[in-house]
Amino acid sequence: MKTKFCLKLAINNLKRNKQIYIPYLIASISTIFTFLVYVAIGTTSTMTSLPLQSEFVQTFFKVGTIIIGLFSVFFLIYANSFLMKQRMKEFGLFSILGLEKRHMILVLFFETTFIAITSFVCSLIIGFVFGNIFFRLFVNIMNLNGENYFFIGARAITRTLSLLVIIYEIVFGINTFKIHHTKTISLLKSNSVGEKEPKGHSLIAIVGFILLIFSYLYALSASKISDLILFAPILMTATYLVFIAGSIAILKAIKKNEKLYYKPQNFISVSNLMYRMKKNGVGLASICIFSTAIIFLLSVVSSVYFGKDSMLRTRFPNSIEIKATENLDGVYDEIHLLAKNNNILLSDKQGDFSEADNQYTLSFNTEGTEKNRIAFAKNIKNSIKEKSIITYFASRDLESLDWYNYFGGGLFLCVFMGVLFLIALILILYYKQLSEGIEDKKQFQILQDVGMDKDEIKSTINQQIKLMFFLPIGMTILHMIVGYNLICRVLAGFHLSDTLLIFKCILIVIIAFSFVYVAAYKITSNIYYKIIN
Known part of the structure; x- marks a missing residue:
């Protein structure tokens, strides 16, 4: 009887919380579908029948499978943390109403199982229907001729199912631990605990800005492909420190300026950001890093793809070259x-x-x-x-065929990673607006009760949202401007010296990404406004 009750309660919870579960389900389906299709393509007869010189491509698919799998694990755990934060108060209420923690864990088990099964079934259906589109993209990138058929085999299904089980076992374990080790009163108050004003972050802010300047100078002077390996972690660390500590230092500086601070809009926005910037800083830095990764990957992919002829002409000035004794x-x-x-x-x-x-x-x-x-x-x-007597033979046209073998797998992996990062970015934006809308609703209701009119509140909300959304994309564009020199040098290592082509590709990708980012901003900001109102 209790099992049936918990099952019914789990179904009702999913229906009632569809605002937070549907985006999570979409994210889960998208990541599992991406992994399924990538593994399926890597195990098709087309891949296994590639010539020996295409072993590089097969290696890329093996590495890509690990990267996408790990990303799927960490991304869905990260998304689950947003989801559970909104559910904790609900579980606290269940506890007061007499539901024991073991029953709440059983409810969580049913919910997790439903999400996992739905994700797997939908991923399979979408994979069979739309997987051929990605396979055609792979065939075109690799310039493969002949009959090429896409099929999701047992190996791809088995690996995907294994990944799904691992992800949701971890997710269920984390959620069980939270419920089991959190007191009822803490569950009830978990969604209403505010952020304390951060203190003593001046030194961290200075370190962050120094690291950022150092990473920019390093990017401008870098000359080897290996420099990218050192540049990426330094830039990521600097970005997190600047957003977390540097933003707080700037807000405190504004707070000290009485003429600027003591205005209704600025006072509310700065105060609100001050108390929650530690959490927001992490989210904003994550958005910035994901955005930079997407633009970087797509810029490199498009530059290498459209610069193929330039690369080959640089490496092979003549169509045929022969050396002999x-x-x-x-x-x-x-x-x-x-x-x-x-x-x-x-x-x-x-x-x-x-x-x-x-x-x-x-x-x-x-x-x-x-x-x-x-x-x-x-x-x-x-x-x-x-x-x-012949000691050397080179043909630009034959090398053109090998170019697809050597670079095709890498380009295809970059496209897949770009899609995954974009999905992650949109979900982070959505949950960020959702959680902040719920937290800010009571604050703005209090402001309205003490005499602040709706126009002033709306203006304050607009000011805060624009700052929170356009600061990451602004920092992203700055990263790409400074990193342009490094990208050119990295691609020069692959004999692509057409800097104008690289610049055009980066610019087009930034413009296209900005349109997607603004569209995501419009959609998610509407969610925030609806919650506030």
């Missing part, structure tokens, strides 16, 4: 005959002898269709491979 005039006559058979025109022939390595070099460019150029290069490679 003897004169190559006879070899060129054979090549000229092959060119006629493949409808290829030869131009810009260059031949010289290098005394440094005691070798003859023959290089030239080719003109014709891409298909004919590739066939011609393969014919040359086959015809000279038996010649003992």
Whole structure:
């Protein structure tokens, strides 16, 4: 009887709290679906039948599976923390009404099980329906020809189910611990405990600004790809310290300015932010870091993809280059005959002898269709491979095929990570507005009761929301402006030296992301206004 009652109570709880559970369910479905499709693509016959030189791609898929899996675990645990904060008072009420903690844990078990099963079933359905879209994207990025079919196999389903079980076992364990080790009175007051004004953060603020300046100077002077590994954690640490401690230091400075502080709008906004900035600082820093990661990943992906020809031309100035220990005039006559058979025109022939390595070099460019150029290069490679005098052969067109093998997996992983980060960002924005709206509702009701009119309250809310939302994107754009030099140097390591192309890609990604960010701001701010009103 108690089991049936708890099951019914769990279903009613999910219906009653749909405002917080639906976004959480969408986030869960999105992350599980992303993992499922990524693993499914990595285990298709198309992937397993790639040539040996594509082992780099398969390695990227293995690494990507681990990264996406770990991100899914931490992201859903993070989202669950927002969700549970809104539920604690409700569980405190259940306790007063006579529901024992073991029964509340049973209710949590049913709720968690329902979310997990729904996430898995929906992910499977969406995966079978829309997974082929991502597979087509992979095929296009890799430039694969022939028949390529997408199928979600047993291995992908098994791995996804294992990840799902791990995630929700951890989530259920965390929620059980909170309920079991929290007193009833604490459960009731958990959603109404305010933040104390932070004290003694001046030193941390100074350290944060120093680290930020250092990371910017480091980015401007960086010259190696490995520098990115050191730059990222320094920038992340600096961002968190600046938002948590630096923002408080700025607010305290405003508070000391009586002319600026003692105005109705500024007084309320600054005071409100002052008491809750420690928590908000972490959220704002997370939004900034996720935004920077999304823009960085998509900028690199688009730059590398659209800069492929520039990369290959930088690395291979000529279409064909051959080196040998003897004169190559006879070899060129054979090549000229092959060119006629493949409808290829030869131009810009260059031949010289290098005394440094005691070798003859023959290089030239080719003109014709891409298909004919590739066939011609393969014919040359086959015809000279038996010649003992040949020491080196390179073809820009054949390297173009290998380019997809070496970079395709990385680009595809970056696209997937960009999608995941965007989902995480939107959910963080949503829960942030939801939790702050609930916390601020009573405060603004009190202000209205003491004589502050609705227009002043609305103006104060607008001022606070705009600051909280546009500060992270402003810092993100600043990160990207300073990091532009580092991105150019990193891509130069891959022979992409077209800085104008890189700048255009970064600018387009920033503009597109800003539109998405503003749209998320509009949607989530409406939720905040509805709660306040």
